[in-house]
Amino acid sequence: xxxxxxxxxxxxxxxxxxxxxxxxxxxxxxxxxxxxxxxxxxxxxxxxxxxxxxxxxxxxxxxxxxxxxxxxxxxxxxxxxxxxxxxxxxxxxxxxxxxxxxxxxxxxxxxxxxxxxxxxxxxxxxxxxxxxxxxxxxxxxxxxxxxxxxxxxxxxxxxxxxxxxxxxxxxxxxxxxxxxxxxxxxxxxxxxxxxxxxxxxxxxxxxxxxxxxxxxxxxxxxxxxxxxxxxxxxxxxxxxxxxxxxxxxxxxxxxxxxxxxxxxxxxxxxxxxxxxxxxxxxxxxxxxxxxxxxxxxxxxxxxxxxxxxxxxxxxxxxxxxxxxxxxxxxxxxxxxxxxxxxxxxxxxxxxxxxxxxxxxxxxxxxxxxxxxxx
Amino acid sequence: xxxxxxxxxxxxxxxxxxxxxxxxxxxxxxxxxxxxxxxxxxxxxxxxxxxxxxxxxxxxxxxxxxxxxxxxxxxxxxxxxxxxxxxxxxxxxxxxxxxxxxxxxxxxxxxxxxxxxxxxxxxxxxxxxxxxxxxxxxxxxxxxxxxxxxxxxxxxxxxxxxxxxxxxxxxxxxxxxxxxxxxxxxxxxxxxxxxxxxxxxxxxxxxxxxxxxxxxxxxxxxxxxxxxxxxxxxxxxxxxxxxxxxxxxxxxxxxxxxxxxxxxxxxxxxxxxxxxxxxxxxxxxxxxxxxxxxxxxxxxxxxxxxxxxxxxxxxxxxxxxxxxxxxxxxxxxxxxxxxxxxxxxxxxxxxxxxxxxxxxxxxxxxxxxxxxxxxxxxxxxxxxxxxxxxxxxxxxxxxxxxxxxxxxxxxxxxxxxxxxxxxxxxxxxxxxxxxxxxxxxxxxxxxxxxxxxxxxxxxxxxxxxxxxxxxxxxxxxxxxxxxxxxxxxxxxxxxxxxxxxxxxxxxxxxxxxxxxxxxxxxxxxxxxxxxxxxxxxxxxxxxxxxxxxxxxxxxxxxxxxxxxxxxxxxxxxxxxxxxxxxxxxxxxxxxxxx
Numbered sequence: 001x002x003x004x005x006x007x008x009x010x011x012x013x014x015x016x017x018x019x020x021x022x023x024x025x026x027x028x029x030x031x032x033x034x035x036x037x038x039x040x041x042x043x044x045x046x047x048x049x050x051x052x053x054x055x056x057x058x059x060x061x062x063x064x065x066x067x068x069x070x071x072x073x074x075x076x077x078x079x080x081x082x083x084x085x086x087x088x089x090x091x092x093x094x095x096x097x098x099x100x101x102x103x104x105x106x107x108x109x110x111x112x113x114x115x116x117x118x119x120x121x122x123x124x125x126x127x128x129x130x131x132x133x134x135x136x137x138x139x140x141x142x143x144x145x146x147x148x149x150x151x152x153x154x155x156x157x158x159x160x161x162x163x164x165x166x167x168x169x170x171x172x173x174x175x176x177x178x179x180x181x182x183x184x185x186x187x188x189x190x191x192x193x194x195x196x197x198x199x200x201x202x203x204x205x206x207x208x209x210x211x212x213x214x215x216x217x218x219x220x221x222x223x224x225x226x227x228x229x230x231x232x233x234x235x236x237x238x239x240x241x242x243x244x245x246x247x248x249x250x251x252x253x254x255x256x257x258x259x260x261x262x263x264x265x266x267x268x269x270x271x272x273x274x275x276x277x278x279x280x281x282x283x284x285x286x287x288x289x290x291x292x293x294x295x296x297x298x299x300x301x302x303x304x305x306x307x308x309x310x311x312x313x314x315x316x317x318x319x320x321x322x323x324x325x326x327x328x329x330x331x332x333x334x335x336x337x338x339x340x341x342x343x344x345x346x347x348x349x350x351x352x353x354x355x356x357x358x359x360x361x362x363x364x365x366x367x368x369x370x371x372x373x374x
Numbered sequence: 375x376x377x378x379x380x381x382x383x384x385x386x387x388x389x390x391x392x393x394x395x396x397x398x399x400x401x402x403x404x405x406x407x408x409x410x411x412x413x414x415x416x417x418x419x420x421x422x423x424x425x426x427x428x429x430x431x432x433x434x435x436x437x438x439x440x441x442x443x444x445x446x447x448x449x450x451x452x453x454x455x456x457x458x459x460x461x462x463x464x465x466x467x468x469x470x471x472x473x474x475x476x477x478x479x480x481x482x483x484x485x486x487x488x489x490x491x492x493x494x495x496x497x498x499x500x501x502x503x504x505x506x507x508x509x510x511x512x513x514x515x516x517x518x519x520x521x522x523x524x525x526x527x528x529x530x531x532x533x534x535x536x537x538x539x540x541x542x543x544x545x546x547x548x549x550x551x552x553x554x555x556x557x558x559x560x561x562x563x564x565x566x567x568x569x570x571x572x573x574x575x576x577x578x579x580x581x582x583x584x585x586x587x588x589x590x591x592x593x594x595x596x597x598x599x600x601x602x603x604x605x606x607x608x609x610x611x612x613x614x615x616x617x618x619x620x621x622x623x624x625x626x627x628x629x630x631x632x633x634x635x636x637x638x639x640x641x642x643x644x645x646x647x648x649x650x651x652x653x654x655x656x657x658x659x660x661x662x663x664x665x666x667x668x669x670x671x672x673x674x675x676x677x678x679x680x681x682x683x684x685x686x687x688x689x690x691x692x693x694x695x696x697x698x699x700x701x702x703x704x705x706x707x708x709x710x711x712x713x714x715x716x717x718x719x720x721x722x723x724x725x726x727x728x729x730x731x732x733x734x735x736x737x738x739x740x741x742x743x744x745x746x747x748x749x750x751x752x753x754x755x756x757x758x759x760x761x762x763x764x765x766x767x768x769x770x771x772x773x774x775x776x777x778x779x780x781x782x783x784x785x786x787x788x789x790x791x792x793x794x795x796x797x798x799x800x801x802x803x804x805x806x807x808x809x810x811x812x813x814x815x816x817x818x819x820x821x822x823x824x825x826x827x828x829x830x831x832x833x834x835x836x837x838x839x840x841x842x843x844x845x846x847x848x849x850x851x852x853x854x855x856x857x858x859x860x861x862x863x864x865x866x867x868x869x870x871x872x873x874x875x876x877x878x879x880x881x882x883x884x885x886x887x888x889x890x891x892x893x894x895x896x897x898x899x900x901x902x903x904x905x906x907x908x909x910x911x912x913x914x915x916x917x918x919x920x921x922x923x924x925x926x927x928x929x930x931x932x933x934x935x936x937x938x939x940x941x942x943x944x945x946x947x948x949x950x951x952x953x954x955x956x957x958x959x960x961x962x963x964x965x966x967x968x
Contacts, residue, residue, distance in 0.1 A: 135376075178383050180376060238420070241405045241413025254583075260420050275417075279406045286395055297388045301381055313384055320391055331401045 011366045016295035019288050020343065020358055024054050024351070026285065027269065027344035033251050034264045034272040046265055046346050053348040057355030064359035068367055072360070073307050076127035080148075083120035086113035087155040094159075112349040114156055114164045118318055119357055121168055124148055125175050126310035135180035138188075148172060163337035167321050174317045175310055232268070235261045237332045239271040247278030265346040267338060270330045292358075293320050299365040308364040315357045421583050422594065425490075428558045429575030430521045432602035434535065434565060436611040437637075437838050438958070443535060443566075446524045448654075449497040451505055452490035453480075453514045465512055468505060469494045490516060495654040523559070525649040531614045533643040533674040534607070534772065534836070536564020537652040553577060559653065565607060565836060566649075568771050575602030608637035608838050616950040617642045620943040624933055626910075627675035629819035630926035630947060633916065635843040636823075636832025639924060640947065641772070641816075643675040674773040680780045680812035681929055684889030684936065685738045685873075686912045687759075687807030689825060689859060692735050694758035695746045696855040706730040709741040713802075720744055720802050732862030737871040738888065740806045747805030752796060755804065756784040761849045763820040763831055764813055770834045781812035808892055818914050818927025822886075824849060825863075826916035826925045828856040863887055864919055867941075877915065877941035882952050886915030886944060888936035891929075908932040911939030917948045924951050 032047035072079070090104055090113050104111045125148050132140055149172040156165040181189070239255040242248065253275040255261045264272050274282050296316030303309040319342050326341040328334030340347055342354045405413065434443035451469060466473040471494050480491055497505070502517055509515055523538060538559035546554055553576050554560060560574065561567035578599030583592040617628050621644050628642040645667070651660055664672050673679065695701035709726035712719050722740040726733075734742035747755060759765055765782030781787070783804055785796040803809035813821075816834075824831055830845040863885040866872040873888045889912030911933035916925040926944060933939030 174387075178380055180379055237405055238413045238416050240402070241410050242417040243406055244410035244414060245407060254421055255417055260417070274402070274406070279402055279410075282402050282406070283399060286399060290391070290395055293391050294388070297384055297391070300384050309380060313380075313387075317387065320394075324394060327398055331398065331405065333401060 009366075011369060013295055013299075013362050013365050016292060016358070016362060019291045019295070020355070021058075023285070023288050023292065023343045024057070026273070026288075027346075028054065029250075030269055030273045030276070030344060031265050031346050033253060033276060034257070034269060036251065036257055049348065050346055050351070053351045054355075056348075057352045060352055061355045061359040064356050065363050065366070067363075069308065069311065069360055069363045072123050072311070073127050073130070076124045080120050080124035083113070083117045084152065084155070087117060087152065089113070091155065091158055109348065112347075114159070114161060115349045115353040117152060117156075118164070118167065118171070119315070119353060119360070121148060121152060122171060122175070122311060122314035122318060125172065126307050126314060129175065129179045129310055130306040132179070135182045136176060136185065137182055138185045141176065141181060141185055144176070145172070161338065163325065163339040166337070167318065167325070167339070170321055171314055171318050175314050178310065178313055232262055232336055233329075233332050236268055236271045236330050239268070240274040240331065243275045243278040243281070245279050247274075247276045247281050250276055252276060266340055267326065267336075267345065268330060269345050270327060270341050273344070274330075289323055293323075295365075296320075296358075296361050299361050299368075302368045303364050304368045308368075312361055312364050315361055319354065319357060423582050423584050425580045425582060426555055426557075427578040427580055427597075427599045428520065428555065429577050429599035430601045431523065431575060432569075432573040432604040434573075435604065435606045436609050437607060437639075438610065438612075439606070440611050442525070442527060442531065442607070442609070442611055443649075444524050444526065445521045447519050448495065448522050449499075449502050449517055449519055450492055450495040450654075451497060451515060451517050452492045453512070453516065461512065465493075468508060468512075469501075495520075496522075522653045523649070524653075527611060527615070528650060529646050529648045530618055531609060531611065531641070532564075532646040532649055533676070534564055534609055534614075534638070534641045535649060536561055536566035536568075536772075537647070537649040537656075538562060538566055539652060540655065559655075562652075563774065564772055565605065567774070568836065569605050572603040573605060576600040606838050608632070608639065608835055609641070610639050610951070610954065612954055613640040613947055613950055614642065617943065617947045618644065618646075620946045621930070624930050624939075625669055625675075626928070626930040626933065626940075627679065627815040628926060628928040628943065628947070629676050629816045630924055630951075631819050631823045631834070633823040633827040633832075633922050633925040635839050636834050637839055638770070638834060638836055639951070640926075641676050643673070645669050645671040647671050674776075675929075676815045677768075677770060677773040677777040678814070679929075680778045680814050681910050681912070682809070682811050682891040683807040683813040683818065684891040684910075684912050685740075685807060686813070686818060686887050686889030686914050686927075686936070687805070687811060688735055688738065688743055689863065689887050689914070690759050690762055690764070690821070691743050691746055691750075691755065691805055692731060692859050692862065693762070693825075693851060693855055694750055694755055695731070696858060697758065697851055698750055698754060700746055700749045701731045704730075707734070707739075707742045707745045709739050711741075713741050713744055715799060715802065718799055720799075732858065732865060733871065735859070735862040735887070736865040736869055736873075738866075738873050743805045744802040747801045748798065752801045752804060753784045753786075755801075756782045756787070758851075761851065762824050764817050766817075768816050768820055768834055770816060770836070772836070777816075778812075778814050780814050780817055781810050783810040807889060815927050815929050818912070818929075819925060822914040822916055822927055823925035825856060825859060826922035828853055860885060860919070863916075867915070873935075873937045874913065874915075874941040876937060877913070877945040879917075879945050879949055881949050882917050883919040884915055884917045884945060884948055885919055886913055886941070888913050888941060890934070890936050893932065908934050911936040913937070913940035913944050915941075915944040915948065917952075923955075924948060 028047050028050050031050050035044045035046045037043060086104070094104055104113060125144065128144055128148070136144070149169060153165045153168050156168060235255065239253070239261050242255070253272055255264075255271070255275055261268055261271055273285065277284075293316055296312060296319065300309050300312035300316060303312050322339055322342045325334060325337055325339045326345075329336050329339070340350055343351065430445045433441060433445070436442050462473050462476055466476055469476075476493060479493055497517070505515065505517060525535065539562040541551070541554055541556065541558070541560050545551060545560065546556060548554075550571055553574065555577055558577065561570035566573065576599060578597045580593060581595035583594055613630060617630070617640050621642065625644050626642075627644070628640065629638070630640040631637065632639055647664055651657070692701065706728050707730070708728050709722050711725035712721050720740070724737070724739070726737060726739040726741070729737070729739050729742050756765070759782040765780055767777045767779050770777065783800070788794055788796050800809055804811050820831065820834070829849040829851050831847050831849070832843055832845050835843075864883060866887055867874045867877045867884050874886055877884050877886060891910040891912060893909055909932070911930040912928065913936045914927045916922040926947065928940040928943050930939040930943070
């Protein structure tokens, strides 16, 4: 398990790795542009930090590559338990930022457990599902739903972080369908859902926090209050739109530095990119992301075991969902949820975790021709 | 696991991913290509602001090149109205402006959504330092400079110079006013208003880039403003000062003209106001006080106040009498102090005995002029009065066009205005300038000016004239008549029986005529009356005797006798004029040090 076999190296997907590096670098330089000061004042060092995290990410990526991913299968439940503990810890002793308790202060760094948890959830689901023969029964579905979906969802929601919660929900759903659900169980679910969902609208609405309600209202009707809730969406569209075909040029975007676009280096980094590189640039970056997701899907298809297959599929979808929600929001097609775009948004924890995720993917792909306990 | 099912499902997922990318690309196409231009423009308007830069107004000089009105820079603080979360309470404390006032300005103070709202003007340097130090606490605050007017002589000459104010809707729509901005200060009174177009200049503009909080980041473009044209008035500020000082606390008016060309040398109307109070918009409390003041400081008495001229009118009577052959050698009237006509009696202030012209004018005998008036008839009197400029507007544009015409009664006038016939008794009263007769100070100056220059009426000018000025008309009155009346007026000041001793000067020969206009009828000694019931004191004068250079009309409200109240003012002003002239001659003739 310790050795990195020569033949594994030949199976290393350099393409996906290079795409990963490329997208991350684009992220760094876009952050550089987004946070540049207009008037004479000290330049913020976000881009430098991001670069540092990137290096860190490559480091952890390499570490994850060394051992056969099967160790994850061994320690799946233990890791997951640790993940739950961290989620609870955040709620109890967590540091707040922007009205949400999402971080744990670990001395020099702030750590977002929910980012790590995303991976751990997939690991544990893959473990559990790979131990079940045949499609999911009512029992296995219920158990996995409660422990691997509902429970973390509620914990995350309490932070509150609706965006991550929804991703956890969707990932579970995807993997459950991938596992195949018994036909009658599936029908039962669909029937119950079609009854509950319309009825649950009102109580769910009541439980939403004000700003979450505002976001939904703003999404449906952005013109209602251009200065308030619809502001972010409107500014994002203006930023993206003003890129036109070729973009305004590197360091020439104005919406970010002039503070018209909030969250310009985090959630809305793609808008900044779109403003500077235009339609051409956006299509190019789309291609890069697509290659990344394709690499993930490809890994899932080529995985040598069931565990690897679920793991790869889960990670790919998890990454894609982040991209999907963020881009949709930036383009004004989805309501504003605080999900950053993977690899480009500023944020140490997410960047490193996503690097780890891709590391696991390439680990699986690298070892697809290997024997089971080699 | 069912590998086949799994693989199929994963492939479907891939197609979903591909579809998503297509949808996103289409959306990008829509936003960036189809609506790109529109969004680009919005992003530009997000961040560009055009600020108007007012032009410095032209400087106003007096006739000798002394600066009367100039410009000075001042600081003001403003804020972009869409700057969010403005902390009114702390801002109010910092700027020392009431919260109420701030809120009002924030709501109503801007004309244009892209322009900042002014919160406070005329900041002192310490204000500026205080605000700058705490600027980061208040997003969007800007300290800017602007230019404002400085009236160096404060209240002196206020009614001539005028004041500024924001333009009315009508003014903004005026044909000549395309370079007038709604928030600039334009002339609303006096010279500032009359010559506003020249003084105004052309505003410039500054295009700046701002961030989302409205803070200026960069200057993108700049068009400098064009300064307004300077104006040199005919006014002599030293004369004006001397005149206003001579009035002291009393209300009244004085107009001094140059009888050779119609230039206005000084124009006083007291009480007055300080134009400096108006420069950034007058404080509403002050404005209210000015408007409610029972002494009407905002009224230009020189043009808007008509008073009975009293004995000053006897100059007109004399001219009429001479021209019409009533006052001829040998024409003499007996003044016994009282004259009877029917059941009425008309008095004279003194018993003169047998009296004829010119002594009748010198010692101002009423009975002489009752008789002369009876012989002339009111309509003839009116004719000569009109010839000398009375009973008609002078056309001087100072009082916003609200000049009074005065009254020169005639039979036609009375029938038209009072629907009544004329009585002889009214002729008597009119002959001594009481009753219906009304003259404004500026009209009196025009009249005495015409007497001084022997019949020429010049158009009145507020600016220094260039070259020779042509008279509007010349009175059809013989030169000899003028000479005799002028000599009599010289006697009024310089002869022992003259009523204007107080105006006699060693520097120059002053000639004139006193007048005392009754406010309350009755034979009560003036000095014992309450001030508001006291008579108005008149004096008209010109100097020097040969080739007069200055002619003036003065009225001191409730001042009592013209001789005691108004004549000394004339002496002071004329002497100041003579001294000033001499000083200028001396300065020119001073030997130049090579």
